[in-house]
Amino acid sequence: MKGKLPPQDQEIEEIVIGALLIDSRATDDVMDYLRQDIFYQEKNKLIFKAIQTLYDANEAIDLKTVSNQLKKSKDLAMVGGDFHLIELTQKISSSAHIDHHGRILMQKYIQRELISNSSAIIENAYDDGVDSLELLDKAFDHLGEVSNLIIRNKEIDIKELTAEIIDYGGKLFRNEIKPGIETPIKLLTSRMGGWRNGELIILAARPGMGKTAFALKAGWVAALAGIPVAFFSLEMTASRLLSRLWSMDLRIDNDKFTKDGLSPDEQSRIMARMMEFEKIPFHIDDTSSLNIQTLRVKAKKLVKNHNVKMIIVDYLQLMDGNSKNREQEISKISRGLKMIALELELPVIALSQLSRAVETRGGNKRPMLSDLRESGAIEQDADVVQFIYRPEYYGSDTWDNYDGISCIGEAEYIVAKNRNGGLVKNRMKFEGKYTRFSDIDEPDQDFDNDDIFEPSRPQPNNNLSNAFDEPIKPEEDHDDLPF
Numbered sequence: 341m342k343g344k345l346p347p348q349d350q351e352i353e354e355i356v357i358g359a360l361l362i363d364s365r366a367t368d369d370v371m372d373y374l375r376q377d378i379f380y381q382e383k384n385k386l387i388f389k390a391i392q393t394l395y396d397a398n399e400a401i402d403l404k405t406v407s408n409q410l411k412k413s414k415d416l417a418m419v420g421g422d423f424h425l426i427e428l429t430q431k432i433s434s435s436a437h438i439d440h441h442g443r444i445l446m447q448k449y450i451q452r453e454l455i456s457n458s459s460a461i462i463e464n465a466y467d468d469g470v471d472s473l474e475l476l477d478k479a480f481d482h483l484g485e486v487s488n489l490i491i492r493n494k495e496i497d498i499k500e501l502t503a504e505i506i507d508y509g510g511k512l513f514r515n516e517i518k519p520g521i522e523t524p525i526k527l528l529t530s531r532m533g534g535w536r537n538g539e540l541i542i543l544a545a546r547p548g549m550g551k552t553a554f555a556l557k558a559g560w561v562a563a564l565a566g567i568p569v570a571f572f573s574l575e576m577t578a579s580r581l582l583s584r585l586w587s588m589d590l591r592i593d594n595d596k597f598t599k600d601g602l603s604p605d606e607q608s609r610i611m612a613r614m615m616e617f618e619k620i621p622f623h624i625d626d627t628s629s630l631n632i633q634t635l636r637v638k639a640k641k642l643v644k645n646h647n648v649k650m651i652i653v654d655y656l657q658l659m660d661g662n663s664k665n666r667e668q669e670i671s672k673i674s675r676g677l678k679m680i681a682l683e684l685e686l687p688v689i690a691l692s693q694l695s696r697a698v699e700t701r702g703g704n705k706r707p708m709l710s711d712l713r714e715s716g717a718i719e720q721d722a723d724v725v726q727f728i729y730r731p732e733y734y735g736s737d738t739w740d741n742y743d744g745i746s747c748i749g750e751a752e753y754i755v756a757k758n759r760n761g762g763l764v765k766n767r768m769k770f771e772g773k774y775t776r777f778s779d780i781d782e783p784d785q786d787f788d789n790d791d792i793f794e795p796s797r798p799q800p801n802n803n804l805s806n807a808f809d810e811p812i813k814p815e816e817d818h819d820d821l822p823f
């Protein structure tokens with residue numbers, strides 16, 4: 341790095357300034373991305389600053405006005421006086437290629453930024469006193485800023501886009517496609533249209549309400565329908581999560597996995613089920629310390645290698661944010677999750693804790709949007725906020741609504757925010773010992789009837805990746821690790 345001239349092109353800089361001076365209409369082509377820093381030469385920076393001031397004030401831009409502006413800022417002599425300005429206009433005959441030349445300058449600027457950021461990273465990386473995760477986080481931030489400079493000159497063709505909208509609507513009408521991925525509750529799917537691509541769904545509740553249980557079922561229902569799912573479990577080990585999954589799927593008491601033990605019959609039921617669903621695309625990652633950048637890298641790899649189409653994160657507050665201020669940290673994480681949903685075009689379901697305020701309130705303990713903990717950013721970034729509420733957990737035996745019927749073995753899902761649709765609230769069934777949610781009218785089934793998951797259960801599909809080959813235990817050495 342030392343002794344080398346930073347990437348720059350003085351001639352192109354002068355051509356761009358010259359074009360702006362001779363043709364004020366040319367400014368409209370480039371002023372959305374040109375900025376002072378893009379120019380390397382000090383003189384050009386100053387002249388561009390004068391042009392920008394005039395442009396922002398909606399004033400004419402020509403030799404005379406720019407010269408006056410430079411006089412005002414006392415920079416005219418520094419840039420070489422009127423003589424130099426005239427020289428610049430004589431270098432070119434037209435402004436026809438200004439956009440092309442502007443982009444060359446942008447390229448040079450990005451190169452310079454990359455060099456200076458990388459130099460700072462190298463210098464800090466040699467310093468043993470620097471927290472490496474914090475450094476990694478900063479490096480991602482800086483590189484993200486550089487990548488934001490890339491000009492996306494995406495022209496929207498309204499006609500073409502309208503044709504796409506009509507085509508999509510027609511397919512929905514003819515039931516050829518579904519608007520989103522099926523949720524664990526039929527009514528919720530029909531009212532909401534399912535989990536939609538590009539959306540951040542926040543599933544929030546007080547501890548013990550069943551967030552993990554609901555998310556696990558959401559992932560499992562999707563995976564059983566052949567949709568590859570990645571479940572990032574920051575709270576539970578893969579082994580514990582998998583026990584919960586078999587408990588839920590086969591209706592075996594959760595306690596049997598942790599304290600009472602599994603009978604030979606239960607062991608063989610699990611084995612048989614596993615053989616049956618060996619190829620279910622359900623990927624578990626139980627890395628306990630995960631930041632948003634690492635999650636993004638892992639998610640991208642899972643999409644690329646396993647065609648993952650839905651991501652679940654249990655839970656948001658356990659993610660590392662590398663920031664001293666908790667509110668900023670959470671808002672960075674929720675923003676990052678939304679960006680992953682948009683970038684990878686899939687739904688991201690993130691579980692979230694709620695503040696204790698829920699419990700200190702008088703009356704019922706039904707959560708509200710303001711209970712989302714630590715930051716308003718979660719509420720803002722989320723496309724959907726869904727709560728789970730179980731009055732039984734607080735000792736009630738009847739609902740305060742639903743005509744006061746019994747709430748034992750029941751829960752309520754509350755869609756309190758839905759950016760692209762209406763709000764929904766209704767009862768669902770909760771079987772605590774199987775930590776299992778289902779439709780309120782789903783009949784109780786005998787455990788030896790394994791036809792539990794009626795929704796679109798696929799045949800085992802050998803083309804799908806093996807769910808249980810995934811990085812289940814962090815200590816295992818897999819070449820295939822997403823990160």
Ligand SMILES: Nc1ncnc2c1ncn2[C@@H]1O[C@H](COP(=O)(O)OP(=O)(O)OP(=O)(O)O)[C@@H](O)[C@H]1O
Pocket residue numbers: 545546547548549550551552553554575593594595772773774775
């Ligand atoms: N064997 C069992 N019998 C009855 N209920 C059980 C059993 N095992 C677990 N549960 C209930 O299931 C619920 C746990 O659900 P889950 O872990 O999904 O909740 P959560 O909202 O994710 O909790 P947290 O925020 O603490 O992780 C608890 O309320 C617990 O009482």
